[in-house]
Amino acid sequence: MVEYVKGIPIMRPYIDQDNQAYWDAVKQHKLVLQHCHACDLYLHPPRPMCPSCNAQDTLEWKPSSGKGQIYSFVNFTTDRMAYPAFKLPYAVVLVELEEGVRLTGNTHQIHPDDIYVGMPVEIMFEDMDDDMTLYRFKKRDG
Amino acid sequence: MELYKEKTAIVGIGVVPFSTDIGRTEWYTACQAVKLAVDDAGLDMKRVDGLVKNVDDGPDQMYVQKGLGMDNLTYTAESHWGTSPMMNAITAVASGSVNYAVYYQTAHRASGPEKSISDFRVAREMREDLLDLIRADFYTPFGLIGQPGYVGMTIRRYMHEFNVTPEQMGWVPVVCSENAARNTEAVFFDKSITIQDYINSKVVVDPIRELDCAPKVDGSIAIIVTTLENAKSLRHPPAIIMAATQGTSSEGQFFTSYMRDTITELPEMQFVADELYRVAGIGAKDVKVAQLDDSFAPLVPMQLEALGFCDRGEGAAFCEGGDRIRNGGQLPLNTAGGALGQGRFDSARIVEAVRQVRGTSANQVKDADMVLSVSGAGGPADGLILRRQ
Amino acid sequence: MTVEYNAEQKIPYPALWHVLYRSSTPFWDGVKEDKLLLQKCKSCGSFLNPPRPMCPKCQSMEQEWVPATGKGKLYSWVTYQESPHPAFKAPYSAVLIELEEGVRIVSNMVKVKPEELQIGMPVQVTFEKVAEDLILPKFETMS
Missing domain, CATH: 2.40.50 (OB fold (Dihydrolipoamide Acetyltransferase, E2P))
Known part of the structure; x- marks a missing residue:
């Protein structure tokens, strides 16, 4: 699981019009995914146009179950490569959601050594401060 | 082999309407412009295999490719100045590297960085004012800051050497405003201005007036280049590229090439002119319409001289009264309203050149079978000549 | 008229303190001693302005600084x-x-x-x- 070093700010998400709805939902502890209703295609990260049909007005936001499996992961073990706001060691996981898209995130109450590809996880939310909410992943029963 | 002579054509143009606040991200409007251009050409998106852009404008090729779901790109490139990425596109197509190269220029310069995918605008301005070390070392400590001041130093000398009056300098802005007033796409003039409006215009940095300086704008444009052979199966008759080139010269410094023997001519544009006419096999007199770089209108007379439309020192007199440079005159200029009317956006000149060749300009010039477009007055220059099929 | 400065604002200083750009250091060192120095090519005698690492006329990299x-x-x-x-x-x-x-x-x-x-x-x-x-x-x- 990730723990933070006090006093060092975490770099904030860069929020613009293309991903605003995504981060607004996260703020309300909900995960939404961009979806093209013409192609029935989930898109992540959020973008201005459907890469399949090139339409800009077919994009909508659909709630996600937030459930998936760990697709891959890295463990940060030395401070040479890690950002100092995070206490070592910590893991960053790539989670394949049930909808098929992949999200990066941290873990909650999982020791880096216990992570394995295929581990069933689900999303949870954490209010970092007044105007930043992030998400991380915890173990769930497969 | 003449790589730049009649090998390629512009077959698609996409223009997201200009605005002072376009209300979308640069990623969004970049995708929009490329899609419009591909549709205009009647092309399948998957066949685009080259993407080129200006270094300082965003977003980069991977974003555009991701946004539009393009397949493999065999050629990507970035170039610095003016519309010089066109040279990348033409080179890639003419050399056989790609079949369909798209030059996209997307920059929201008016509404600010908050609508960009990253802080491009800040990067642009940092680069301009701080990272040009000669400028930071020898100009800024003396308060010579900002492009109107840089250009003003050259223009004062030009007006001195050739006895040019401020009134003579006003006719390019006047004619641009007339053209813009008739072009619904141009955002800056609902109605044209008079020469008196120009004279009354606020002096920003003497001798430069407010109406000499093209305003910032949000824009997004895409232009598709392909071979003459490929062009046959597409929607529009091609705008054939008769010739294209870049020009640079020694002791160059953006808008401040003050160390040359004379600072009142544009050797870069002179190189562009000589090469374009040589490759195309035509002369200045054959050009029916010209899109010149009016980012700063007082640099237009020097371009007219460099491009051979008049003798040295006579550029301002050539424009006086406006009749020679209006539609119907000897050389209609900046028929879409120029940078003054549309905002400072270099690739808009190429779009207007294509429209003149197609016959779809808001200020269509009769028999516009050969059209010139150049960029880069007061720095590295580039240009092309288009013709009808 | 002499340029007037706002006392509370920092004048934009020359870039000679920039670590990547040392060509002009002798110029600004001279100014500190009320001297106006110009860079001159030792090989062909051309004056080089603004200062630079190489003479554009003869490509010599040997320069000297002479008083103007x-x-x-x-x-x-x-x-x-x-x-x-x-x-x-x-x-x-x-x-x-x-x-x-x-x-x-x-x-x-x-x-x-x-x-x-x-x-x-x-x-x-x-x-x-x-x-x-x-x-x-x-x-x-x-x-």
């Missing part, structure tokens, strides 16, 4: 009606001086009103301490 006479003529100028930087009080003029050696430098005039400026007027260098740690080479009309 400090005399020249006004080549061009602009007058700022609005200030582009908080340190400078508008109106003020920036001038381009052609030195006797043939090179041109950007500077300011002292004790001359903008309306008195004339292209070709003879000028000579003078040094003005504009901040505790910054001297700038400026120009005055030649008597």
Whole structure:
């Protein structure tokens, strides 16, 4: 699981019009995914146009179950490569959601050594401060 | 082999309407412009295999490719100045590297960085004012800051050497405003201005007036280049590229090439002119319409001289009264309203050149079978000549 | 007119402190001692301005710094009606001086009103301490 070093700010998400709805939902502890209703295609990260049909007005936001499996992961073990706001060691996981898209995130109450590809996880939310909410992943029963 | 002579054509143009606040991200409007251009050409998106852009404008090729779901790109490139990425596109197509190269220029310069995918605008301005070390070392400590001041130093000398009056300098802005007033796409003039409006215009940095300086704008444009052979199966008759080139010269410094023997001519544009006419096999007199770089209108007379439309020192007199440079005159200029009317956006000149060749300009010039477009007055220059099929 | 500065604002300093750009250091070191120095190619004798690592005429990388006479003529100028930087009080003029050696430098005039400026007027260098740690080479009309 990730723990933070006090006093060092975490770099904030860069929020613009293309991903605003995504981060607004996260703020309300909900995960939404961009979806093209013409192609029935989930898109992540959020973008201005459907890469399949090139339409800009077919994009909508659909709630996600937030459930998936760990697709891959890295463990940060030395401070040479890690950002100092995070206490070592910590893991960053790539989670394949049930909808098929992949999200990066941290873990909650999982020791880096216990992570394995295929581990069933689900999303949870954490209010970092007044105007930043992030998400991380915890173990769930497969 | 003449790589730049009649090998390629512009077959698609996409223009997201200009605005002072376009209300979308640069990623969004970049995708929009490329899609419009591909549709205009009647092309399948998957066949685009080259993407080129200006270094300082965003977003980069991977974003555009991701946004539009393009397949493999065999050629990507970035170039610095003016519309010089066109040279990348033409080179890639003419050399056989790609079949369909798209030059996209997307920059929201008016509404600010908050609508960009990253802080491009800040990067642009940092680069301009701080990272040009000669400028930071020898100009800024003396308060010579900002492009109107840089250009003003050259223009004062030009007006001195050739006895040019401020009134003579006003006719390019006047004619641009007339053209813009008739072009619904141009955002800056609902109605044209008079020469008196120009004279009354606020002096920003003497001798430069407010109406000499093209305003910032949000824009997004895409232009598709392909071979003459490929062009046959597409929607529009091609705008054939008769010739294209870049020009640079020694002791160059953006808008401040003050160390040359004379600072009142544009050797870069002179190189562009000589090469374009040589490759195309035509002369200045054959050009029916010209899109010149009016980012700063007082640099237009020097371009007219460099491009051979008049003798040295006579550029301002050539424009006086406006009749020679209006539609119907000897050389209609900046028929879409120029940078003054549309905002400072270099690739808009190429779009207007294509429209003149197609016959779809808001200020269509009769028999516009050969059209010139150049960029880069007061720095590295580039240009092309288009013709009808 | 002499350029007036806002005391509470920092004048944009020359870039010589930039770690990547050392070519102009001797120029600004000279200014500190009230000397106007020009870079000159040791091989072909050309004056090099702005300073640079290589002579563009003969590609020699051997240069020396020689004192300029400090005399020249006004080549061009602009007058700022609005200030582009908080340190400078508008109106003020920036001038381009052609030195006797043939090179041109950007500077300011002292004790001359903008309306008195004339292209070709003879000028000579003078040094003005504009901040505790910054001297700038400026120009005055030649008597």
